[in-house]
Amino acid sequence: MDLIAVLADAVRAAVGPQAAVFALAAVGLNLQFGYAGLMNFGQAGFMLVGGYGMTVSVTRYGAPLWLGVLVGLLMGFLLALLLGVPTLRLRGDYLAIATIAAAEILRLLFRSEAAAPLTYGVFGVQQFASDFYDLNPFGGGSYGIGRFSLSGGQLWIALVGWLLVAAAVALTALLVSSPWGRVIRAIRNDEEVVRALGKNTYAYKLQALALGGLMASVAGMVLALASQAITPDTYTADLSFYAFAVLLLGGVGRVLGPVVGAVLFWLLLAASDSLLRQAITSGVISDEVLSTSDVGPIRLALVGIALILFMYFRAGGLLSRRTPKTAATAKAEVAA
Amino acid sequence: MAALTGAPTRVRARRRRGPAWAIAVLCAVAAALACLLVDASPALAAGEVVQGRLVDAEDQPVPDVEVTLSQDGDEVASVTSGADGRWEIPVPAPGTYEVSLDEESLPDGISLREGAEASREVTVDPGGLRNVLFPLGQVETSGSGLGAALAQATLDGLLLGALIGITAIGLSLIFGTTGLINFAHGELVTVGAVVAFGLNAAGLHIVLAALVAIPVVAALAGGSELVLWRPMRRRRASQVSMFIATIGLALLLRQVVLVVYGGNPRSYEQYGLQQVWEWGPLSITPRDASILGIALLVLVLVGLTLTRSRLGTAVRSVSDNRALAGCSGINVDRVVFQVWLAGGGLAALGGVLYGLSQAVTWNMGFNLLLLMFAGVILGGLGTAFGAVVGSLVVGLLAQLSTVFFDSELQTVWALLLLILVLLVRPQGLLGLRERVG
Numbered sequence: 001m002d003l004i005a006v007l008a009d010a011v012r013a014a015v016g017p018q019a020a021v022f023a024l025a026a027v028g029l030n031l032q033f034g035y036a037g038l039m040n041f042g043q044a045g046f047m048l049v050g051g052y053g054m055t056v057s058v059t060r061y062g063a064p065l066w067l068g069v070l071v072g073l074l075m076g077f078l079l080a081l082l083l084g085v086p087t088l089r090l091r092g093d094y095l096a097i098a099t100i101a102a103a104e105i106l107r108l109l110f111r112s113e114a115a116a117p118l119t120y121g122v123f124g125v126q127q128f129a130s131d132f133y134d135l136n137p138f139g140g141g142s143y144g145i146g147r148f149s150l151s152g153g154q155l156w157i158a159l160v161g162w163l164l165v166a167a168a169v170a171l172t173a174l175l176v177s178s179p180w181g182r183v184i185r186a187i188r189n190d191e192e193v194v195r196a197l198g199k200n201t202y203a204y205k206l207q208a209l210a211l212g213g214l215m216a217s218v219a220g221m222v223l224a225l226a227s228q229a230i231t232p233d234t235y236t237a238d239l240s241f242y243a244f245a246v247l248l249l250g251g252v253g254r255v256l257g258p259v260v261g262a263v264l265f266w267l268l269l270a271a272s273d274s275l276l277r278q279a280i281t282s283g284v285i286s287d288e289v290l291s292t293s294d295v296g297p298i299r300l301a302l303v304g305i306a307l308i309l310f311m312y313f314r315a316g317g318l319l320s321r322r323t324p325k326t327a328a329t330a331k332a333e334v335a336a
Numbered sequence: 337m338a339a340l341t342g343a344p345t346r347v348r349a350r351r352r353r354g355p356a357w358a359i360a361v362l363c364a365v366a367a368a369l370a371c372l373l374v375d376a377s378p379a380l381a382a383g384e385v386v387q388g389r390l391v392d393a394e395d396q397p398v399p400d401v402e403v404t405l406s407q408d409g410d411e412v413a414s415v416t417s418g419a420d421g422r423w424e425i426p427v428p429a430p431g432t433y434e435v436s437l438d439e440e441s442l443p444d445g446i447s448l449r450e451g452a453e454a455s456r457e458v459t460v461d462p463g464g465l466r467n468v469l470f471p472l473g474q475v476e477t478s479g480s481g482l483g484a485a486l487a488q489a490t491l492d493g494l495l496l497g498a499l500i501g502i503t504a505i506g507l508s509l510i511f512g513t514t515g516l517i518n519f520a521h522g523e524l525v526t527v528g529a530v531v532a533f534g535l536n537a538a539g540l541h542i543v544l545a546a547l548v549a550i551p552v553v554a555a556l557a558g559g560s561e562l563v564l565w566r567p568m569r570r571r572r573a574s575q576v577s578m579f580i581a582t583i584g585l586a587l588l589l590r591q592v593v594l595v596v597y598g599g600n601p602r603s604y605e606q607y608g609l610q611q612v613w614e615w616g617p618l619s620i621t622p623r624d625a626s627i628l629g630i631a632l633l634v635l636v637l638v639g640l641t642l643t644r645s646r647l648g649t650a651v652r653s654v655s656d657n658r659a660l661a662g663c664s665g666i667n668v669d670r671v672v673f674q675v676w677l678a679g680g681g682l683a684a685l686g687g688v689l690y691g692l693s694q695a696v697t698w699n700m701g702f703n704l705l706l707l708m709f710a711g712v713i714l715g716g717l718g719t720a721f722g723a724v725v726g727s728l729v730v731g732l733l734a735q736l737s738t739v740f741f742d743s744e745l746q747t748v749w750a751l752l753l754l755i756l757v758l759l760v761r762p763q764g765l766l767g768l769r770e771r772v773g
Contacts, residue, residue, distance in 0.1 A: 039576065086759045093517050093579055097709050098758050101751040104706055108748050237702075241583055248580070294595045301591035307584025311577040312568060 006274040008148040013270030014263045016154065017226035020161025021219045022265060025239075026246040026258030027168045028215030033244075034253035035176055036208035037188030039096040042083065043216045043243045045103030048235035049075040050217025051224035052110060055128055056118060065131040069221060076217025079106075080210035088205045100237055111232035124231030132157075132225050157226045164222065165259060168215050173255045175211075184208050185253075216243075238300070245303050248310045265303075272299050386435055386458060387424040388468040390417050391612075392446050398472060402438035407431065416441070432459050437470045446472050453601065482739070484617030489735045491618055495693065497711075497731020498631035501724040503686035504708040505638055506557075506679020512655035512718030513672050515575060516565060519582040521683060522705030523589035528553040528684025529691035529700060530597050533604065542604045546688040550681045557680025560585065561673055586702070594698045601695035627689045634685065635724055642720050651675055655718055706747065707734065710754035716764025725765060729753075 013019060025043050032038040053072035057063040063071070079102075087098045110119045138152035150158065175181050186194045187201050195201050224230045242265070250261025276295045279285045290298070386405060390398040398421050404414040405425045412433065417423040427433065436455030439448060448454055449471040458468055507521045528549045535545035564585070568578050607623040620628075642648035650671045653661040662668045690700060707730055715726025733753055734746040741749070757764065 039579075087755070090758060090762060092576060094713075094758055094762060096579065097517070097713065098755055101706060101709070101754050105748050105751045105755075108745060112742060112744050114742055114745070238587070241587060244580060244583070290595070297591040297594040301588045301595075304584045304586070304588030304591065307587065308564065308581045311573065311581035311584065312564070312571075 002278060006271055006278065009274040010267045010271035011148050012150065013266040015158060015162075016150070016266070017157045017161045017222060019262045019266040020158060020165050021223045021226065022242065022246045023165045023259050023262035024161070024168055024219035024222065025216045025243040026250070026261055027165065027172055028212035028219070029243050029247050030212075030252065030254075030258050031172055031175070031215070032208055032212035034247065034257070035181065035188060036184040036205055037092070038088070038205060038209055038212075039092045040099050040209065040212065041096045041237070041240050041244075042099030042103035043212075044235040044237060044239035045083075045099070045106045046076050046079060046213040046216035047220030047223065047239065048103070048106055048110065048232070049079050050220030051230050051235075052119060052220075053217070054221045055125060055224055055230050058131070059125055059128045060118065065129075072217050072221050073214055076213045076220075077210055079217075080206070080213035084206045084209045088202060088209065100240065103235070103240060104237060107232050107235055119232070122232065124229060124234075126229040128230075129225045129228045154226075157222070161222045161226070164218055168218075169255060169259060176255065180204070180207075241307075242303065245307055248307065269299050269303070272302060384427040384429070385424055386427055386433065386468055387422070388470065390421040390423065390470060390472060392472050398443065398446060400441065400443075402441040404436050404438065406434050406436070432457060434458075435468050442472070448472060456602075457600075481617075485739045486736065487617050488619065489739050490732060491620060493732035493735030494728065495624055495628045495631070495731070496735055497728035498628055498635065499686055499690050499693070500704065500707050500711050500731050501635055501727035502631055502689070503683050503704060504711045504723040504727045505635075505720050506675075506682050507708050508712045508715070508718060508723035509651060509655070509675045509720055510679050511712070512720075513651060513658070513668075513675050514565065514569070516578050516582065519579065519705070520560070520586040520589060521679070521708065522701030522703075523586050523593070524553050524557055524680050524683035524701070525687035525690065525704055526593055526698065526701035527556060527589060528687035529696045530593055530687075530698075531684070532688045533597070533602065533691065533696045536604050536606075542606045542688070542692070545604075546685065549688060550684045553684035553687075554677045554681035557683070558673060558677045561676040565676075566669065566672075590699065590702060597696075597698050599698060601697040603695050604692055607692060624693055627693050631686075631689060634682070638682070639721065639724075647671070647674060703747070706754075707731075707750050710750045713754055713762075713764055714757050716766040719764070719766050722764050722766035 025047060028046070029040065029043055032040045050072040053075035054065075054068035057071040058065060058068040083099060083102050087095055090098060109115055111122045113121060115121070133153055133156070136153055136156040138155050140152050142149045142151055143155050144150055176185070183194060183199055184204050187199075187204055191201050194204075220235070223234070246261040246265045247258055248261070249264050250259065251257030273295055276285070276290070276298060277292055280290055280292050280295070388403075390401055392398055399417050401417045401423075402414060403417065403423050403425070405412045405427070412428065413425050415423050415425055425435075434455055434457050437448070439454050442448075454470075456468065503521070503525050506524070507518060510516060510518050510521075531552050532542065532545040532549040535548055536542050540548070564581065565578065568581065573581075607621075610621040610623050612619045612621055613625065642652060650661070650666050651674075653664070653666060654668055654671045658668060661671075686704075687701065690704065694700070708727070711727030711730040712723045713726070714729055715722025715724065730750045730753065734750045737746050737749040
């Protein structure tokens, strides 16, 4: 067993572009769910339209990359309107079902034969981001210390990704401490009260959904750029669930929660992945029991267990201020 | 079942009706499943042979199609189907082989049916004969006419809708009694189908395998209530955190199934190859007809149980008003537990039937779950009859859409209907008007 390699894998994943993508999506989700209380389970849909908006305008219409990014943002904004205007009146869990259905509709449409002339169908499109990597200031070499290293290209996309995360976090920090932020937090706690005070809660919720959706579309673009590939099946409902897992791991309604969550999520995911793979190849776990192709599903099963345990013991996430009430104090309150 | 507690002797005497009902339902289901046994096509014992007959959607033989048998990637033999569509490959020794159909050699206008695999793994037992079915379909529905296509799609839609209905009842009743939207319900369906597949592959007849899988999944569902949901309700966890916990459970179960079962779709041993029954433009295999019959029978039985039995009355009163039901002496926790057991069992039955009519895959439950949501919300969350009506509508819509549009988009139509209903009538067709916003 080579624990240094496990550590190097884990750290590489935790600072790499993937973690930045999840941090971005979770910062957006934090604004929607953590502050405004909107159960958006369609974050994958926003990522999909962002990624595809950029890719399709670059590859099909020969647009420059910056224009593609704008198209991606516009698509994210339009999706927020399309989804939010009709569904934001719904109660929390209904909204969750509506958003997950919408994201799934988008994925099925984008992978369908009929849409293939625009979206490249099931197999998607590869190698479209040369414009982006031409800007890479780090060249082709490898950067890092010892075993832990990133190639120049990876370093470039990771840097861009984390700068975007920093910008999104800064924006969130400013927003939630503003009067606007007070209103959306109040909506989360009791919408009726806010409505009684004369605020248009519907407009505030729509704004929160759109802002979070825009951050998710940026996340979708970074994901497409990082892998230089885009396929509809990258954006399954599971992606939305991982965004929730990241947010819950970090802390709901804390500005830095999603960032901590994304780093931890990938640290744990990559470490368990690397450990399991080594255990199998070195024969500690016989390949009769598990093969290396089972490692992917197992680590996702661990995500599932983590979600259950968090909801059971600490519904607000690691950084949460409020600990869930114990049954005893809750009963005392009811009795009082 | 003793849903009422602390009741006087008169009630105690009537309590026995609960188990009697449950036994009656179980017997009826078992009898219905046994009907499946009747139309098992007899296999002829001979040398070890892999064989099949290629027919198109109109049951006409498809000749001159190349079928290849290989083992561990090495080709063993290759034959072409005869004028009657039959092909037969003698196998050198018992073992596991891969049979693949050369799609290039299919005549124009005929292709493998949606979801069917061009190659599949078969295990040949010593002295055994193995039927392999490659379902073929017409690329275009031209010739048969729109009316016939609509009639056939209606029949298929009824089948799909009844299967969604069986699985959706549990989802709806659990929501009705506890307010929990169980995202892991789809995985109960998958686990049911996969457990039955494991037993079936080990040699148990599918009907017996199903009868074992149903209590296994009921126990799984009941266990989740005892270990997770009841303690979480006691801790006053919010609806949202319980909802997210069901997503975690769904993820866990789905990935475990993927590891244990694998990613390839597989079929049960029995009822793979069947002669199609035809009435005019309609055609259905005896297998699908039995599935439809069982599904409708179970739906009627569940309806009767809910309206006529003591347990059903208790379930409905808990759904109606939990606190009031508790005050009237109904043991709410117990009713909820029984709903979980019944919902799990029905999900497993639905999974086996769905696996019989399509194929068993690791993510069948998740795909079905979105259709279940569509059906349940269309009918009205929390109502059993609404779930059934809504599911039938969703099944019909999904299948009828394939007449006009690409069949890969059939789920899209069902989901669009779901969103539309949420906008226009969030309480659903049969739901009571209540605030959802």
